[in-house]
Every structure is written in C-alpha cells, then in structure tokens.
Amino acid sequence: MHDQPSDFTFDAYRLLLDTLDASGYESLTMREYLKCDRLPDSFVVHRHDVDRKPANALVFAELEADRGIQSTYYVRTTDEVFRPDLIRRLEALGHEVGLHYEAVDRADGDPRLARDIFGRNLSMLRSLVSVDTVCMHGNPLTPHDNRDLWAHAGFAEFDLLGEAYLSMDFDDVVYFSDTGRTWRDGALKIKDHTMGEGDKRVSADSTHELASLFRDHRVSRGCVLSHPNRWAGDVVELLVERTKDTATNIVKHGLHQLP
Numbered sequence: 001m002h003d004q005p006s007d008f009t010f011d012a013y014r015l016l017l018d019t020l021d022a023s024g025y026e027s028l029t030m031r032e033y034l035k036c037d038r039l040p041d042s043f044v045v046h047r048h049d050v051d052r053k054p055a056n057a058l059v060f061a062e063l064e065a066d067r068g069i070q071s072t073y074y075v076r077t078t079d080e081v082f083r084p085d086l087i088r089r090l091e092a093l094g095h096e097v098g099l100h101y102e103a104v105d106r107a108d109g110d111p112r113l114a115r116d117i118f119g120r121n122l123s124m125l126r127s128l129v130s131v132d133t134v135c136m137h138g139n140p141l142t143p144h145d146n147r148d149l150w151a152h153a154g155f156a157e158f159d160l161l162g163e164a165y166l167s168m169d170f171d172d173v174v175y176f177s178d179t180g181r182t183w184r185d186g187a188l189k190i191k192d193h194t195m196g197e198g199d200k201r202v203s204a205d206s207t208h209e210l211a212s213l214f215r216d217h218r219v220s221r222g223c224v225l226s227h228p229n230r231w232a233g234d235v236v237e238l239l240v241e242r243t244k245d246t247a248t249n250i251v252k253h254g255l256h257q258l259p
Contacts, residue, residue, distance in 0.1 A: 004208050008181060008231050010059060012207045016224075017067055019211040020044055025222075027064075029096040030072040030133040033168065034161040044214070045173070045223040046071035047164060049100055049135065054081050056228035058089060065093040074100035074135040074164070077121045084128050091129045098164070099125050102137040104146045111152040118149060122158060135164035168223060174200060176210060177225040183210050 005011035020027070026043040028036070033045050046064065050057045050073055057073055064071050073090050075081050075097060090097050099122050107113035125131050136146035147165060155162055162168075168175075176183050183204040202218050204210040213219050 007206050007208065008178070010063065010231060010233050013060065013226070013231060014063060016207055016211045016214075017063060017069060019215050021067055021069070023215050023217065025214065027069040027071070029070050030098065030135075030164055030168075031096045031161060032070075034133065039221070042217075042220050043222075045168070047135070047223060047225045048073045049137065049225065049227050050075045050081050051100070051137070051227055051229055052080060053229035054083055054086050056231060056233075058086055059233065060226070060228045060231075061090050061093050061095055064095070070094050070096065072096040072098055072133065072164070074098045074137075075125070076100045076102065076137060077124060082124070087125070087128050096133070097125070097129045098131055099134040100137045101134050101149070102139065102146050104144045104149050105137070105139055105142045109144050109148075111149075114149050115153050118153070119158065132161045133164060133167075134160060170223075173221045173223050174202065174219045175223045175225070176204070178227060178230055179225075181230060183207070 005015060024042060026040045028040075028043050028045050030045060030047065033039070033043075046069065048057060048060060048071060054075070057075075061071070061073065073095055075087060075090075077099070081100075087097055099118075101118055101121060103114040103118035103121065106117050122131060122134070136149075138146070147163070150163065150166065155167075183206070185200065185203060202213055204213055210224075214222070
C-alpha cells in the first residue's frame with residue numbers, strides 16, 4: 001500500500017482531485033452552478049479563496065487544468081494578490097475568476113462607502129477578466145460580516161449571477177472548507193459558514209478522509225473550498241504554514257470564548 005501524502009501538501013490535493021475524477025463526479029464552477037437549468041446528479045463545485053501567496057493558486061489551477069477540472073478562484077484586491085498576469089492566467093487555464101470582496105471591513109461598516117468600494121474593486125477585476133460571481137472574505141479579527149453588503153445592494157445592479165455563500169442551496173450541496181487547517185466544522189470557522197445550511201451528516205478531519213467520503217459516494221453533491229496559501233509544495237513551506245495556522249487558531253479560540 002502506498003504511503004499517504006502529508007496533509008495540506010500539493011500531493012494531497014492531487015490525491016483529492018484524482019479521487020473525484022475516478023469516482024465520476026462532474027466539476028462545476030460557481031458560474032456554471034448558478035446558470036445550470038438542470039444540475040448533474042453528482043458534482044463538486046471547487047472554490048478557492050486566494051487570500052495570500054497567489055503563486056500557490058496558480059499551482060492549484062494547473063493541477064486542475066491538467067485533469068480537465070474547472071474551478072472558481074476568488075481573488076482579493078490587495079497588493080500581494082492582485083497581480084494582473086496571474087489573474088489572466090487563471091482564466092486562460094479555463095477557470096472562473098471572481099472578486100473576494102471585503103468592502104464592509106474596509107468601510108468599517110459604512111453601507112454607502114462599502115458599496116462604493118465594492119463597485120471600484122469589481123471594476124478593477126473586470127478590467128482583466130470576466131466576473132459573474134463574488135465571494136466575501138471573512139476576516140475573524142474584524143467585527144463585520146462582509147455579506148452584510150447585500151442588505152443594501154442587489155446582485156443585478158452589479159450585473160452578477162450571485163454570491164458563493166448566499167446563492168448556493170446548502171440543503172442540497174454539502175459544504176466542506178479547509179479553514180482552520182481542518183475540514184471539520186467548528187469554532188475555528190468563525191465567519192466561514194453558510195447561511196441556511198442544512199443538517200450536515202458527514203464530515204472529515206483530513207484531506208484523505210474527505211477523499212474517502214467522495215470515493216465511497218457518501219456525498220453526491222459537494223462544494224469544496226480550499227485556500228491555496230494553506231497548502232505547501234515542500235516540508236519547509238508546510239511547517240511555516242502550519243505554524244501560522246496554529247497561531248491564528250489560538251486567536252480564534254480566544255475570540256470564541258469572548259461573550
């Protein structure tokens with residue numbers, strides 16, 4: 001029996017992709033999911049939040065493209081992430097690119113300013129690629145939820161199909177996220193949760209366990225969110241990212257204890 005790759009490595013992500021492919025799941029982007037009149041019986045929406053280290057996102061994009069898989073990449077407009085050549089390359093590989101917006105955080109909760117910031121950032125991204133869907137960035141250290149933008153705005157006025165958290169039917173689609181360096185739900189996912197999520201009957205700690213759920217067809221329709229910056233190509237990078245996540249998780253546990 002082959003050794004399992006270390007979790008949160010590029011090899012572990014390859015294993016997940018190959019398992020989904022061998023198990024007969026169709027891959028959908030968020031755009032395809034929202035535009036589809038009749039969804040396939042078995043599918044996975046691959047979603048990536050590009051928070052940091054955009055070069056890692058390109059590694060993921062190439063791994064997926066090599067397997068004929070199309071994913072959705074939500075990119076921030078920070079100086080580190082907003083790299084035009086890389087963003088165009090993601091789309092050229094066949095992937096969807098969307099805005100990872102944090103307008104309410106940047107406006108410190110001011111609704112009018114948040115709309116203005118969102119509109120400007122969306123225009124910046126649309127100057128490079130076609131954008132039909134967006135996804136909020138969840139910063140656990142701010143008091144705001146960026147999804148609150150939509151209490152004062154509508155998708156149609158920005159010519160959008162929808163938002164990754166708000167526009168998916170999570171009673172039908174099982175949601176998995178690697179936030180907190182675990183696929184299991186819990187206190188570490190302070191803002192990374194779905195609204196109106198149905199009762200979730202399956203979970204996984206490791207990527208290997210997640211792959212097993214799909215291989216055994218215990219999930220027919222899934223959405224898998226991964227953050228490429230959390231994954232590593234070598235042992236040194238893996239240790240660095242693991243240390244960062246451990247420190248972040250300590251802060252999150254502290255926040256969770258606050259009244």
